[in-house]
Amino acid sequence: MSFILNIETATKNCSVSIAKDGHTIVCNELADEGYSHAEKLHVFIEEVIAKAGISAKDLNAVAVSQGPGSYTGLRIGVSAAKGLCYALNIPLIAVDTLQTLASQxxxxxxxxxxxxxxxxxxxxxxxxxxxxxxxxxxxxxxxxxxxxxxxxxxxxxxxxxxxxxxxxxxxxxxxxLENVKYPSAQAMSKISFDKYQKSDTVDVAYFEPYYLKDFMIAPPKKQ
CATH class of the missing domain: 3.30.420.200 (Nucleotidyltransferase; domain 5)
Structure with a gap:
């Protein structure tokens, strides 16, 4: 029996789920135009763990959306996933954002x-x-x-x-299919479990999101 925490923050949808043996048992998500991932993500993580009736120590792995997508959103999700994996000494699984979206x-x-x-x-x-x-x-x-x-x-x-x-x-x-707009952590469950069974994991220390394009900072506007 395995419990995997799935984190999807590549788009406006801040989405977190707990899966048991590849099946989602609880999911919490919010698609916010204001990108509230920094405020919501850790709250959602605590909530889904509690709703699943387990503790963080029961997690066997953490899966995170690897991109492409929002630079800031990906950084927030990957940072949280890495922190949990390091603290709990469990593997990190990277899931292709577009594969998750396609599976929906x-x-x-x-x-x-x-x-x-x-x-x-x-x-x-x-x-x-x-x-x-x-x-x-x-x-x-x-x-x-x-x-x-x-x-x-x-x-x-x-x-x-x-x-x-x-x-x-x-x-x-x-x-x-306009009802499928954002990737969801609920759809990550089977993909992440398949990777977990194959020991298809990434290095917690060196893994970086797949941005596809370099992050560009616009110069400040002249007054």
Whole structure:
């Protein structure tokens, strides 16, 4: 029997779950436009552990969303995960953010394209088959009317980019699942358990999130 704490902070959704043998038993999450991860994350962690009826010492591993996504959100999640793993002497598992998002599509045909907003018409995206095997690796790309035109099978789009991409991606085989907007720690449970069983873990000291693009600090505006 294994208990894994899953942490997902790559987007506006601050999400934490406890899974027992790959099945989510409790999840607490809040999608906040103001990115309240710094205030909410540790509270959520304490709450899900208590609701699961266990203590932190009962955890066998901590899984964290590795990106791509928000620079600040990823840093907050990874820092918390590392701190817990170090204090409890348990392994750290890194989970691909876009794989988590794709797994929430719940489809059995076609291909799944998870997309996260990277501002303007740029997105972080990947392409998965319906069994969640990788069809195309993660990349940052500009979306226009020519995007994904080479695919003739049904494409299911998930993520927070529907509003800006639907007017451009209009082929009949393009389907936007607008109810799947953000990755959730609830969907991490099976993925993290599979990795745990394979001892697919990362180094607590040296692991860094996958930002995909360098973090840029804008210069201050002139007065």
């Amino acid at each position: 599509a719940g489809v059995t045909d076609g291909k799944i394209i998870p997309m996260l907003d990277a501002r303007r018409m740029e997105v972080y995206s990947a392409i998965f088959n319906s069994d969640l095997t990788v069809e195309r690796a993660i990349q940052a790309e500009i979306i226009d009317e020519n995007s994904f035109q080479e695919y003739t099978d049904k494409l299911y789009f998930v993520g927070d980019c529907a509003d800006k991409c639907k007017p451009v991606l209009t082929k009949d085989n393009f389907v936007f």
